[in-house]
Amino acid sequence: MTPVTSSAMATIIDGRAIAQDLEERIRKEIKRLSQQPRLAILSFNTPTSQVYLNAQLRVARRVGIEVHTESKTERRPVGTFGVGPLPWNVEFQEIQQTIEDWNQDPAVHGIFVHQPLPPQIDAQQLSALIDPRKDIEGIHPQHSARRFFARARIGSCTALAVMELIESTGVDLRGKEAVVVGHSEIVGRPVSMLLLDALATTTVCHLGTAEAGRLEEHVRRADVLVVAVGEPQIIKGAWIKAKAIVIDVGINVVGGHVVGDVEFDAAKERAAFISPVPGGVGPVTVMMVMKNTVEAFRLQHAAS
Numbered sequence: 239m240t241p242v243t244s245s246a247m248a249t250i251i252d253g254r255a256i257a258q259d260l261e262e263r264i265r266k267e268i269k270r271l272s273q274q275p276r277l278a279i280l281s282f283n284t285p286t287s288q289v290y291l292n293a294q295l296r297v298a299r300r301v302g303i304e305v306h307t308e309s310k311t312e313r314r315p316v317g318t319f320g321v322g323p324l325p326w327n328v329e330f331q332e333i334q335q336t337i338e339d340w341n342q343d344p345a346v347h348g349i350f351v352h353q354p355l356p357p358q359i360d361a362q363q364l365s366a367l368i369d370p371r372k373d374i375e376g377i378h379p380q381h382s383a384r385r386f387f388a389r390a391r392i393g394s395c396t397a398l399a400v401m402e403l404i405e406s407t408g409v410d411l412r413g414k415e416a417v418v419v420g421h422s423e424i425v426g427r428p429v430s431m432l433l434l435d436a437l438a439t440t441t442v443c444h445l446g447t448a449e450a451g452r453l454e455e456h457v458r459r460a461d462v463l464v465v466a467v468g469e470p471q472i473i474k475g476a477w478i479k480a481k482a483i484v485i486d487v488g489i490n491v492v493g494g495h496v497v498g499d500v501e502f503d504a505a506k507e508r509a510a511f512i513s514p515v516p517g518g519v520g521p522v523t524v525m526m527v528m529k530n531t532v533e534a535f536r537l538q539h540a541a542s
């Protein structure tokens with residue numbers, strides 16, 4: 239199966255085809271495990287969190303990963319294994335208790351917390367709570383440190399998805415100018431580290447770059463551009479370097495439609511490869527959640 243489909247100009251990177259390919263491989267790997275991996279997901283009662291949860295549940299079922307969303311014990315009304323959506327005003331102690339239960343529970347192999355978090359929840363405090371062997375988003379400080387030394391076994395699902403999309407183009411990153419727009423802990427920073435590991439000359443842009451009026455000049459020299467801001471059309475098509483690879487991570491709802499951060503129609507006239515939104519990074523990210531759950535299962539079973 240080919241993971242790309244051609245348009246008039248750029249080749250559109252088909253995230254759904256790449257995800258399907260990965261799904262086959264993950265399903266086969268799971269069949270070879272001694273037991274079914276189990277994933278615990280902490281979601282919130284917001285529309286985006288619920289859409290994401292449903293996508294995760296659908297894919298988990300298909301590959302053979304068990305995700306519980308019902309109560310497992312009497313003590314906690316929404317379960318210790320997978321929780322029903324938590325209210326947006328949930329207190330930190332509630333989340334802490336749930337994660338500690340999952341850390342202790344040998345039947346849980348992977349833990350995934352939906353982002354963005356409510357403002358009263360401190361992301362750093364939460365990351366440090368999760369048992370690193372079960373942390374399938376790679377947010378625990380131990381994973382960040384390993385990532386720094388290019389030794390991570392588990393990392394940000396979105397960052398890994400971005401790299402998978404780039405790899406599907408067959409272009410060697412070594413020596414290429416890579417520009418990442420956005421420097422969040424779960425997308426921009428881990429992607430930039432992975433690009434560095436691939437020996438791309440990597441520039442990271444952020445709000446300060448935009449405020450200094452210098453976003454365009456950095457984007458214009460990108461052989462590989464990864465955009466993760468969350469602002470529709472922040473990257474203009476005219477800025478794209480001819481024959482660039484453009485990976486659009488952004489998810490925005492405009493007039494009832496999901497769009498990315500890049501001016502897609504104009505950008506595809508200039509790029510060599512471009513990922514669409516929807517149907518680009520998103521489906522591959524969901525698959526990476528499953529892949530990392532399998533990896534976490536292996537880590538725990540190798541240690542026991």
Ligand code: NAP
Binds near residue numbers: 424446466472487520
């Ligand atoms: P985030 O935590 O809000 O980070 C956004 C980043 O953009 C920040 O680093 C911010 O810099 C930077 N930024 C803000 N305004 C900017 C500007 N005008 N110019 C340049 N940079 C600017 O968001 P995130 O979690 O990284 O997610 C980014 C987008 O990707 C969102 O749309 C999200 O929904 C989407 N997403 C998609 C997937 C997927 O699987 N497809 C997964 C995760 C996220 P400062 O911190 O300096 O303000």
